[in-house]
Every structure is written in structure tokens, then in C-alpha cells.
């Protein structure tokens with residue numbers, strides 16, 4: 001425990017951002033980690049929890065929590081360090097502002113999730129060849145268009161069977177908390193957070209692409225300006241400036257270290273982070289190794305301000321696929337995938 005709390009953005013349902021100071025350590029403390037809920041936190045007793053595996057499978061079955069943990073012992077638990085970012089992170093930077101939770105830039109965090117590869121649970125069920133997707137059901141539900149609707153999301157079969165797609169029971173070495181999906185949540189490294197269904201109770205194989213309210217209704221890039229249309233899937237390349245802390249005293253002629261984090265999606269490494277002060281040249285920051293292919297990459301750059309006054313720092317990252325952050329916020333009707341270069345004004349005395 002750190003005594004940190006996320007910063008509330010909306011009360012009902014509860015949505016909250018990671019406080020900036022909690023983004024300084026490599027792993028984001030669980031009690032500071034951003035929270036995105038569409039409905040609310042369901043109450044689940046692990047003793048009676050069951051995961052239903054059905055649909056286009058040869059042997060539908062139900063798995064208890066104890067059986068899942070035994071599977072982790074038998075097949076080997078797996079742990080991955082993952083940047084979890086809400087697809088709406090940064091929406092408040094878009095002009096005009098799209099509807100949806102008005103996230104600033106901190107609906108993001110990085111944690112170590114441990115659990116069983118989903119493939120180990122699907123193996124015994126035998127996903128049929130005609131299945132195209134797996135649909136994941138959360139225990140939370142609420143009214144959508146006048147009907148009680150569970151939170152459901154789908155993944156293509158190949159992504160579901162990827163060895164790093166986990167049924168996670170632990171976060172940063174501790175049992176998963178209720179807020180973050182206990183007893184079991186899905187973790188899909190390299191994709192926006194919406195893929196990671198919390199409070200997971202069902203997995204079903206389907207032979208037609210799934211089209212639920214949180215799949216084809218929302219979480220789609222529509223009316224995009226300059227970026228592709230289509231479903232929200234992989235994380236877009238992005239950098240954050242974490243230090244100096246907001247309001248930290250800076251003096252002309254004294255050296256400072258600018259620091260932050262950068263990440264991208266689909267396992268693409270961050271290969272470059274560049275920093276520009278005011279309208280100066282772009283300078284390459286030093287990069288440290290990330291904690292695995294889905295963790296974030298720490299960057300740093302020494303800077304000695306020459307003059308007093310307000311200086312604007314701009315930071316942009318580039319990934320191994322050659323994708324670079326745009327300088328201004330991209331726009332689409334749902335306000336997703338907003339990844340402009342990070343910008344902050346620093347006052348030098």
C-alpha cells in the first residue's frame with residue numbers, strides 16, 4: 001500500500017486517472033492505478049465464481065477458481081509487464097471535444113499481471129475451426145438502449161490464443177483487487193485497455209464477428225481526420241513527461257533531467273524519443289530497456305535552461321514500425337487513440 005488514490009474524473013460510474021507522481025516508478029502502484037468502469041463493480045465470491053467456456057467448442061465446460069489456480073501450478077503461471085491505457089486517454093485534448101469520459105493524459109499505467117495463458121483454458125474445450133472470435137463476458141451489466149447489457153468484448157482467435165493473453169489473478173505481485181477485476185480479468189498486452197475484460201465470467205467461441213454495444217457500437221474509429229477508420233485495437237505510440245514534477249522549482253543555468261515513459265502497441269518497441277524546447281531542434285533522449293515487449297520505455301534528457309521565463313517542452317516517440325506521434329491531437333468522433341506529442345510549460349526562475 002502506498003496511500004495513493006487515483007484522481008476522480010467521474011463518480012458514477014467511477015472513472016479515475018493515475019496521479020502524475022505515481023507514473024514516476026516503473027510499475028504503477030495498484031492503489032494509484034487509473035480505473036475505467038462502464039457500470040460498476042460487481043460482487044463476486046471466488047468460492048462460487050465459475051468461468052463458462054462454451055459456444056463453437058467441442059467440449060463446453062465450467063472452471064472454478066480453484067481449478068484455475070491448479071492449472072496455473074500445472075501449466076505454469078505466466079507474468080507479463082503491460083502498459084494498460086484507456087482508448088479514451090487524452091480525449092479532453094481533442095478539439096472539438098467528443099462525447100465520453102473527459103480523460104486528461106493519465107488514464108494509463110504499467111503493471112505486472114500474472115495468471116494463466118487463456119490458451120491453456122481453451123485447449124481442453126477445443127475451439128472449432130469455424131470459430132472466428134472469442135467473446136468475453138464480464139459480471140457487470142447495466143442498461144444500454146433500454147436493455148440490461150453485460151460488458152462484452154471480442155478478440156480474433158489468434159489474439160485470444162497468443163501465449164501472452166492472460167487470465168490474470170495477480171497485479172504487481174498481489175492478488176488482483178476488486179476494482180481491477182477480481183477474481184479474474186483478461187489481459188491482452190499491446191491493445192487498448194477495453195480488451196481486458198474485468199470480472200470475467202464467460203468465454204464463448206463465435207462463428208460470426210461479434211457486434212456488441214462495446215464492440216461495433218462504441219470503440220470504433222469513425223469520422224477520423226488523417227488516421228485510419230475501424231475498430232479500436234492496438235495501442236498507438238505515445239510518450240509522457242513525468243519529471244520534473246509539476247511546479248518543481250527550475251533555475252536558469254542549473255542542469256535538470258527531463259524524464260518520462262514511452263510505449264506503443266502490438267509489441268512494437270519504442271526506438272526513439274525526441275524532445276524539443278520551445279522552437280529549438282529536436283534532440284534524441286536516452287532510452288532504457290523496457291520491462292519486456294509490452295512494458296514502457298523510460299527516457300531521459302539533460303537540460304540546462306539558458307533563460308528565465310516559461311519554456312515549452314514537447315516530447316514525441318517513434319516505434320519500430322516507424323510510427324511517430326503527431327504534434328497535434330488527432331480527431332475522431334468517439335475520441336479514441338488520442339496520442340499527440342506530450343507538451344508541458346515549465347517555468348524557470
Ligand SMILES: Nc1nc2c(c(=O)[nH]1)N[C@H]1C(S)=C(S)[C@@H](COP(=O)(O)O)O[C@H]1N2
Pocket residue numbers: 033034035036037038039084085086087137138139140151179180181192193194195196197198199
Ligand atoms: N467487465 C468490464 N471490464 C472492463 C471494463 C468495464 O467497464 N467492465 N472497462 C474496460 C476499459 S474501457 C478499460 S480502459 C480497462 C481499465 O482497467 P482498470 O480499471 O483495471 O484500469 O478495463 C476494461 N475492462
Ligand SMILES: [Mo]
Pocket residue numbers: 036085086087088193194
Ligand atoms: Mo478504456
